[in-house]
Amino acid sequence: MPAVNPPRGMRDFLPADKLRRERVLALIRAVYRSHGFDEIETPVVEDYARLHAGIGGDNEKLAYNVLRRGLDADGIRAAADDPAALSDLGLRYDLTVPLARFFASHRAELPTVFRAIQIAPVWRAERPQKGRYRQFVQCDIDIIGDATSRAETELIVASLDAVDALGLEGAQVRVNDRRALEAMLAHFGFAPEEQSGVLITIDKLDKIGPAGVVAELRERGADEGAVAAFEAFLSRPVDGQTLPFGEGQIRAALPDGVGDEVVAHLVGIGDAVSAARGEGEVPLVFDPFLVRGMGYYTGTIFELAHPSVGYSLGGGGRYDGMIGRFLGQQVPAVGFSLGFERLVDLLDAGSDADEDAVVLIHDRDVPLAELVAAKAALVRVGSRVRLEQRTKNLKALLDRAAADGYTSFAILAAGADPGALELKPLS
Numbered sequence: 001m002p003a004v005n006p007p008r009g010m011r012d013f014l015p016a017d018k019l020r021r022e023r024v025l026a027l028i029r030a031v032y033r034s035h036g037f038d039e040i041e042t043p044v045v046e047d048y049a050r051l052h053a054g055i056g057g058d059n060e061k062l063a064y065n066v067l068r069r070g071l072d073a074d075g076i077r078a079a080a081d082d083p084a085a086l087s088d089l090g091l092r093y094d095l096t097v098p099l100a101r102f103f104a105s106h107r108a109e110l111p112t113v114f115r116a117i118q119i120a121p122v123w124r125a126e127r128p129q130k131g132r133y134r135q136f137v138q139c140d141i142d143i144i145g146d147a148t149s150r151a152e153t154e155l156i157v158a159s160l161d162a163v164d165a166l167g168l169e170g171a172q173v174r175v176n177d178r179r180a181l182e183a184m185l186a187h188f189g190f191a192p193e194e195q196s197g198v199l200i201t202i203d204k205l206d207k208i209g210p211a212g213v214v215a216e217l218r219e220r221g222a223d224e225g226a227v228a229a230f231e232a233f234l235s236r237p238v239d240g241q242t243l244p245f246g247e248g249q250i251r252a253a254l255p256d257g258v259g260d261e262v263v264a265h266l267v268g269i270g271d272a273v274s275a276a277r278g279e280g281e282v283p284l285v286f287d288p289f290l291v292r293g294m295g296y297y298t299g300t301i302f303e304l305a306h307p308s309v310g311y312s313l314g315g316g317g318r319y320d321g322m323i324g325r326f327l328g329q330q331v332p333a334v335g336f337s338l339g340f341e342r343l344v345d346l347l348d349a350g351s352d353a354d355e356d357a358v359v360l361i362h363d364r365d366v367p368l369a370e371l372v373a374a375k376a377a378l379v380r381v382g383s384r385v386r387l388e389q390r391t392k393n394l395k396a397l398l399d400r401a402a403a404d405g406y407t408s409f410a411i412l413a414a415g416a417d418p419g420a421l422e423l424k425p426l427s
Contacts, residue, residue, distance in 0.1 A: 015405070016403055025137075028162045035154065038116065042099070060093070064091040068086060095337070098118075102116075114143070115141070115142075119340075140336070144332070159173070166343060172305050173304055173305070174312075184255055187258075188226045194222055214230070246267055249286050296319045304339075309346065357406040377419065
């Protein structure tokens with residue numbers, strides 16, 4: 001028998017799973033729209049050259065490429081050593097590269113400051129494992145055309161509000177700035193040409209710890225004096241970790257020499273987020289070692305954290321250089337992406353039922369005209385209705401309906417008045 005499972009790293013969703021996913025998406029969309037963002041849609045494929053232009057970081061290596069049409073066996077053999085000759089299109093591996101292309105295509109039709117929502121599947125040739133899939137949904141909001149900290153503030157507040165709407169109160173955003181990272185590495189003595197490799201190692205700090213990071217830096221052949229200075233910085237006593245987000249915490253977490261402009265930028269974001277949220281303590285934490293692996297980030301970077309899990313639930317940052325690749329001029333841009341698949345896994349399934357979803361159970365002898373008339377009457381008053389023929393094991397039928405999100409049931413007999421149906425709760 002041929003295999004009937006979906007491809008590895010991809011999933012089917014049963015009705016109850018799909019219902020939950022759509023409810024989460026609807027809540028996220030509603031919050032984002034309330035913050036003034038507008039939803040767009042882009043094709044699932046983009047030009048191969050665009051997806052492999054050096055702006056997608058390591059994700060470019062995970063792209064699914066589409067074989068050029070019309071290539072015969074000889075053509076494939078001739079182009080075997082040149083992926084660009086074999087493929088002219090590829091499945092999108094994120095939503096940021098398509099957005100940059102979209103803005104470059106439609107700039108004249110868009111407002112000066114454009115606030116975009118993109119919620120759609122993306123594809124990466126990952127090694128499938130728990131929580132990591134080859135097809136998954138991304139929930140992105142981006143602001144293009146605003147170089148000020150207002151853009152970061154709007155993204156952070158909207159994202160926190162979305163998580164709150166899902167019932168996951170208590171989330172925090174870890175914040176850093178790539179300019180602060182670069183200044184810190186220069187302070188320790190890392191040469192500019194080795195900083196990208198150093199950041200790859202520092203990004204593993206949560207996984208392998210300070211000793212592991214220092215050991216790997218030495219294995220990579222990084223400048224020994226710089227590694228020693230960094231090691232001393234990691235082992236210093238830190239008093240500022242308990243301070244609320246603000247200049248004191250940021251200064252305590254950084255070495256001397258980081259520019260006042262960067263610190264003031266981060267402090268301004270904290271003050272604005274605090275004002276918007278109306279809370280006593282701003283839900284931000286400064287993390288001087290937050291890296292975010294994408295090489296296109298140019299300024300503020302952030303990750304969404306929740307105390308119930310040890311991994312991030314989303315993140316993003318400023319990527320002012322990307323859109324200029326398509327337009328030939330710099331356009332400021334910053335985005336925040338929620339980890340939709342991880343968020344769905346955290347949510348309680350108990351709220352997935354429709355408020356007014358009815359299973360209309362009928363006897364075998366009910367005429368078709370009476371059956372559809374009764375269903376139509378319920379639909380007209382706003383109910384979701386499923387028709388089910390009565391079975392011997394009525395409890396199993398009702399349990400299945402409850403699992404699928406239905407909240408009540410009625411039994412229709414032949415000749416009964418549709419207006420006199422008695423609705424009973426399933427729970």
